[in-house]
Amino acid sequence: MKRVRATKVIATLLAAVFPLAGALADDVTLKASHQFPGGKGDVRDEMVQMIARDVAAAKVGLEIKVFPGSSLVKAQEQWKAMQSGQIDMTSFPLDYASGFHPQFGATLMPGLVKSHAHAERINKSPFMNDIRAIIEKAGVKVLADAWLAGAFGGKDKCIRTPADAAGLKVRSAGATFAQMWAGAGASIVSIPSNEVYNALQQGVAQGTDTSTGSFVSFRLYEQLKCVTAPGDNALWFMYEPVLISKRSWDKLNDAQKAALTAASQKAEAFFSAESQKLDDKMVDTFKKNNTEVVTMTDAEADAWRAVAQKTSYKVFAEKVPGGKELIDKALSVK
Numbered sequence: 001m002k003r004v005r006a007t008k009v010i011a012t013l014l015a016a017v018f019p020l021a022g023a024l025a026d027d028v029t030l031k032a033s034h035q036f037p038g039g040k041g042d043v044r045d046e047m048v049q050m051i052a053r054d055v056a057a058a059k060v061g062l063e064i065k066v067f068p069g070s071s072l073v074k075a076q077e078q079w080k081a082m083q084s085g086q087i088d089m090t091s092f093p094l095d096y097a098s099g100f101h102p103q104f105g106a107t108l109m110p111g112l113v114k115s116h117a118h119a120e121r122i123n124k125s126p127f128m129n130d131i132r133a134i135i136e137k138a139g140v141k142v143l144a145d146a147w148l149a150g151a152f153g154g155k156d157k158c159i160r161t162p163a164d165a166a167g168l169k170v171r172s173a174g175a176t177f178a179q180m181w182a183g184a185g186a187s188i189v190s191i192p193s194n195e196v197y198n199a200l201q202q203g204v205a206q207g208t209d210t211s212t213g214s215f216v217s218f219r220l221y222e223q224l225k226c227v228t229a230p231g232d233n234a235l236w237f238m239y240e241p242v243l244i245s246k247r248s249w250d251k252l253n254d255a256q257k258a259a260l261t262a263a264s265q266k267a268e269a270f271f272s273a274e275s276q277k278l279d280d281k282m283v284d285t286f287k288k289n290n291t292e293v294v295t296m297t298d299a300e301a302d303a304w305r306a307v308a309q310k311t312s313y314k315v316f317a318e319k320v321p322g323g324k325e326l327i328d329k330a331l332s333v334k
Contacts, residue, residue, distance in 0.1 A: 027061040028251055030244075032089035035075035035194050038068025042217040043274045044091045044240060047146065047267045051242065054263035060255040064089065075192035083139055088248035091146070093240045094131075095174035096192070101134050102320040108174040109316070110308035111301075112330050113237035116276045119147035127329035130322075131239075141249050143242045143260065144268035148211035149279050150236030151229050155206045158226035158292060160300050162307050171196050171208040173238060176312040180304065181209075183311035197223060209236055212282040213275075221289040229283050231295030235304055242267065 032052065036042040045068050052064035067073075073081045078090045079097040095108035106112065106127070113119050122128055123145050132142055150173070152159045159165055166185030172178040178188045189205045193214045199205040200223035208220070215227060230236070242264060252260065286293050296304075317324040 027063075028256060029063045029065060030088035030248055031067060031072065031086075032064050032091075033067045033070075033072045033078055033081065033087040034091040035070045035078075035192060036068060036091065036214075037217050038066070038071075040217055042068075043213055043271060043278060044146070044148075046274075047144065047271045048089070048091050048242060050267045050270060051143070051260070051263045054266060055256075055259050058255075058259035058263070060253075060259045062252065062256040062259060070192075070194055075194055079140075082243065082245040082248075085245070085247060087245075089143070089242065089244045091240060091242050093173065093193075093238055094135075095176075095238065098175060101138060102316075103131065103134055103322065103326060105174060105176045105316060105320065106323070106326045106330060107131060107239035108237075109176045109327070109330070110180050110235050110312055111305045112327070113147060114234060116147070116149065116272075118333070119237060120272065121333050122147075122330065125329065125333045127326060127333065130326060130329065135243070136246070139246045140243050141246050143244050143264040144271065146240045146242065146268065146271045146275065147237050148213055148240055148275055149230045149234050150209055150211045150238060151215060151227050151282065152236075153208045153210075153215065153220055153224040153227045155200050155223060156225055158294050159207055159228055160294060160296055161303055165207065168206045169204065171199055171205040171210075173210055173236075176308075176316060177209055177236070179311040179315055180308045183307045184304075193218060196220060200224065211236075211238060211240075211278070213278045215282050216278070216285050221286045221291045224286075224291055226292040226294060227282070227286050229293055229295050230279050233296040233298060233301035235296075235301060235308075 032048050036044045038045050048066050052066050055062050055064055073087055076096050078092055081087045094104045098104040113122055162184035165181055168186045169189055170181045170186040171189040171191055172181050182188060191199055193210045196208050197218050283293050
């Protein structure tokens with residue numbers, strides 16, 4: 001009888017412990033890495049932080065630890081870090097992975113996306129369906145879409161026309177813009193956006209293109225004499241989504257996936273509204289810091305597009321598998 005009672009007690013204890021053990025086994029911590037300044041108002045960092053907060057509030061046994069400012073992984077190494085399991089999530093300029101998947105270069109193509117409203121339409125197009133299919137095939141999943149407008153900055157003068165770029169050392173965000181700059185007679189400096197400040201300070205670069213958000217969050221107004229804002233003739237738009245490795249996604253249970261999806265959709269809506277304000281914030285910030293702000297005329301923007309057609313578009317169509325079809329699909333979005 002004593003043995004029976006003891007067995008029942010042990011069984012009761014195990015029944016109490018194992019459900020708890022099962023719940024603990026479902027607890028997951030994800031590492032989210034990105035290159036942008038943390039806690040300084042950068043909307044890309046805030047987007048990831050918002051997802052982390054909302055997932056924690058859902059109480060589904062999922063925690064996201066955010067590592068901003070390239071504190072865990074260097075900017076251009078995050079794509080491979082996701083695939084290797086070093087990190088789980090990132091807010092990532094997709095063109096940085098175009099060395100692995102050259103089709104991604106279309107997400108930073110001069111003049112391809114014309115405005116924030118146009119970017120919203122692009123997101124729902126066959127062009128982006130093709131891009132997402134390549135992302136998925138590479139073992140990565142898009143959690144939230146994000147497009148940022150960008151600008152040109154000159155250390156010693158304004159850059160309005162291709163002639164203004166001749167002879168300059170220019171930092172370019174990606175290969176397609178680099179080809180356009182080179183076509184205008186510039187030499188190219190290849191570094192990520194978080195290294196541009198030092199490059200300008202040390203004279204390694206005399207000009208740059210990057211997102212309007214990065215112009216502010218990396219304090220480039222301290223190094224530039226003039227910035228060419230997007231205005232009505234935006235040439236520069238870059239796709240910088242929040243991504244998760246499919247390996248990490250597959251670890252999550254249904255409740256965790258649902259919470260992460262809901263949080264990501266909320267963050268995407270937040271980003272869409274905020275990204276349109278970044279252009280105005282850049283203009284205001286640069287003016288307050290006594291940096292000249294200009295915009296391109298229609299003729300000046302057309303001159304850049306003509307250079308891009310002969311360089312960036314031509315190379316992409318000829319060298320990238322399916323490149324011409326991708327460009328045609330994007331250009332068909334009005």
